[in-house]
Amino acid sequence: MKKLLILGAGTAGTMMANKMRKHLARDAWEITIVDQFKTHYYQPGFLFIPFGMYNRNDVIKPKSDFFPVGVNVIYSKIDKIQAKESNVILEDGVVLKYDYLIVATGCKTAPEEVDGLNGELWYKDIFDFYTIEGAVALANYFKTWKGGELIINISELPYKCPVAPLEFAFFADAFFTERGMRDKVNITYVTPMSGAFTKPRATKMLGELLEQKNINLVPDFAIMEVNNEEKKIMDYGGTEVKFDCLVSVPPNLGDEVMERSGLGDDMNYVPTDKHTLQSTAHENIFVIGDASNIPTSKAGSVAHFAAEILEENLMCAIEGRPFTGSFDGHANCYIETGYGKGTLIDFNYDTEPLPGSFPFPGLGPFGLLKVSRMNHYGKVLFRWIYWHILLKGKEMPIDSEMQMAGKKL
Amino acid sequence: MATKNYGGVSVDVNDEGYMTDSSQWTKKVASGIATDEGVVLTDKHFEVIDFIRTKVADGATLTIRGINKSGVVNAKEFYQMFPGAPLKKSTKIAGVPKPESCI
Numbered sequence: 001m002k003k004l005l006i007l008g009a010g011t012a013g014t015m016m017a018n019k020m021r022k023h024l025a026r027d028a029w030e031i032t033i034v035d036q037f038k039t040h041y042y043q044p045g046f047l048f049i050p051f052g053m054y055n056r057n058d059v060i061k062p063k064s065d066f067f068p069v070g071v072n073v074i075y076s077k078i079d080k081i082q083a084k085e086s087n088v089i090l091e092d093g094v095v096l097k098y099d100y101l102i103v104a105t106g107c108k109t110a111p112e113e114v115d116g117l118n119g120e121l122w123y124k125d126i127f128d129f130y131t132i133e134g135a136v137a138l139a140n141y142f143k144t145w146k147g148g149e150l151i152i153n154i155s156e157l158p159y160k161c162p163v164a165p166l167e168f169a170f171f172a173d174a175f176f177t178e179r180g181m182r183d184k185v186n187i188t189y190v191t192p193m194s195g196a197f198t199k200p201r202a203t204k205m206l207g208e209l210l211e212q213k214n215i216n217l218v219p220d221f222a223i224m225e226v227n228n229e230e231k232k233i234m235d236y237g238g239t240e241v242k243f244d245c246l247v248s249v250p251p252n253l254g255d256e257v258m259e260r261s262g263l264g265d266d267m268n269y270v271p272t273d274k275h276t277l278q279s280t281a282h283e284n285i286f287v288i289g290d291a292s293n294i295p296t297s298k299a300g301s302v303a304h305f306a307a308e309i310l311e312e313n314l315m316c317a318i319e320g321r322p323f324t325g326s327f328d329g330h331a332n333c334y335i336e337t338g339y340g341k342g343t344l345i346d347f348n349y350d351t352e353p354l355p356g357s358f359p360f361p362g363l364g365p366f367g368l369l370k371v372s373r374m375n376h377y378g379k380v381l382f383r384w385i386y387w388h389i390l391l392k393g394k395e396m397p398i399d400s401e402m403q404m405a406g407k408k409l
Numbered sequence: 410m411a412t413k414n415y416g417g418v419s420v421d422v423n424d425e426g427y428m429t430d431s432s433q434w435t436k437k438v439a440s441g442i443a444t445d446e447g448v449v450l451t452d453k454h455f456e457v458i459d460f461i462r463t464k465v466a467d468g469a470t471l472t473i474r475g476i477n478k479s480g481v482v483n484a485k486e487f488y489q490m491f492p493g494a495p496l497k498k499s500t501k502i503a504g505v506p507k508p509e510s511c512i
């Protein structure tokens with residue numbers, strides 16, 4: 001029996017297990033997937049929890065609901081990848097051999113990387129919303145918060161779902177307005193980027209939205225430390241911002257497995273060919289999702305588009321053909337802007353987010369770089385699509401390759 | 410494409426003033442760009458620039474985190490040496506492309 005081993009059963013790993021089981025004959029290929037947890041978290045839902053729109057139960061399901069028949073599932077922490085020997089070692093010492101390996105271990109927050117971030121005030125006046133624990137703690141905090149300086153800070157690039165902290169800011173504006181206390185809450189968005197986003201048109205559009213909603217912007221802020229006594233964040237350049245409540249996006253790092261295995265860069269991301277999705281160091285290792293270092297957004301939608309390419313290229317490798325799939329870095333992100341409305345961006349390695357309509361040129365129903373009620377429904381719908389279509393690796397009516405039709409230059 | 414003249418040497422630059430041909434770079438050119446950026450170069454600056462040029466030649470992405478771990482300078486010193494936007498300034502002076510922050 002040949003062996004395909006998948007590390008990580010999150011968004012990307014689960015999709016790949018479903019896709020590959022369909023291609024590979026059960027009597028010739030054994031597929032095994034490993035994850036440390038039994039619960040699947042719908043991470044995009046974490047954003048809604050602090051504002052009481054979702055609770056814990058809305059964002060969790062057993063991972064076992066999503067694996068196809070005929071895949072071995074192992075719940076264990078992964079200790080190490082021995083790429084030269086084509087072995088993976090689990091925490092309890094069990095050795096798994098593979099012919100092909102898919103790395104899909106994602107990335108996670110590392111608050112300990114910033115001095116003082118997870119100090120005395122952690123989960124008292126300082127929170128994250130990138131973990132279920134942080135999102136739930138913040139929901140409880142907001143219930144009785146009297147207002148003051150609300151600071152939203154991104155520690156460092158890259159981090160997953162690059163629009164999530166902006167959405168958080170928009171939601172906070174709407175939330176405190178609806179509570180009749182917006183005048184008591186001063187919202188400031190403090191970012192290492194030079195504006196609200198990285199690419200010119202989206203930056204302009206999203207920057208204007210911040211302004212309209214009376215949210216202050218502090219750009220080019222590279223955080224050095226959090227001062228818990230004086231409740232302020234300080235950057236290397238000497239800028240200081242005071243907070244009453246700090247909502248932080250801590251550094252996002254790949255899993256320590258990569259460090260232990262000598263497979264990661266200085267943030268534990270795995271160097272990956274951005275078009276073929278093959279590891280740049282080992283021919284029989286492929287990388288998908290947040291775990292890779294490819295220069296596009298770390299998002300579920302990206303993992304979904306990449307999954308189609310990886311499916312194709314893995315079959316090429318297995319059947320000894322040259323790669324035919326080439327990933328273009330396609331990302332498609334709905335952005336909640338509050339009050340039941342949203343906007344949408346669609347882009348890839350070479351094309352920045354542009355205005356227009358999606359997915360059907362001229363028709364939409366979604367508007368690119370426009371604020372509309374429809375775009376908000378897109379995001380709401382995404383949760384249903386995620387559980388029922390995306391994870392199961394089913395086809396979606398959207399091209400994996402970014403389309404120029406419908407976009408205005 | 411525009412060209413700029415630094416101490417008698419003409420170099421190709423893009424519209425943001427970043428050199429487009431790294432091989433045209435010399436220490437003299439670096440000093441010229443540094444003057445425009447309001448930075449006076451010391452030996453320490455050149456150590457950092459050397460690190461940056463080597464990294465970029467190896468195809469690595471530059472980050473504050475990477476500089477901090479370089480063993481040449483820590484992040485705080487880096488900010489002091491190239492005040493304001495250290496990555497943008499130092500890469501310009503080092504004659505390499507502006508680091509793209511992709512998210």
Ligand SMILES: Cc1cc2nc3c(=O)[nH]c(=O)nc-3n(C[C@H](O)[C@H](O)[C@H](O)COP(=O)(O)OP(=O)(O)OC[C@H]3O[C@@H](n4cnc5c(N)ncnc54)[C@H](O)[C@@H]3O)c2cc1C
Pocket residue numbers: 007008009010011012013034035036037042043044045046047076077078079104105106107129130131160161164255257288289290291298299300301302303333334
């Ligand atoms: C607040 C928030 C909002 C978001 N909003 C959106 C959105 O609107 N749209 C969108 O497209 N994306 C969004 N995302 C991003 C999206 O959730 C991720 O990009 C996606 O889940 C990445 O999938 P992945 O499989 O690469 O990683 P994950 O889904 O994180 O899975 C990685 C898996 O690997 C396992 N693992 C890691 N290391 C080990 C180990 N050593 N041993 C055993 N198991 C291990 C983990 O337990 C985990 O199950 C959001 C994320 C957050 C946090």
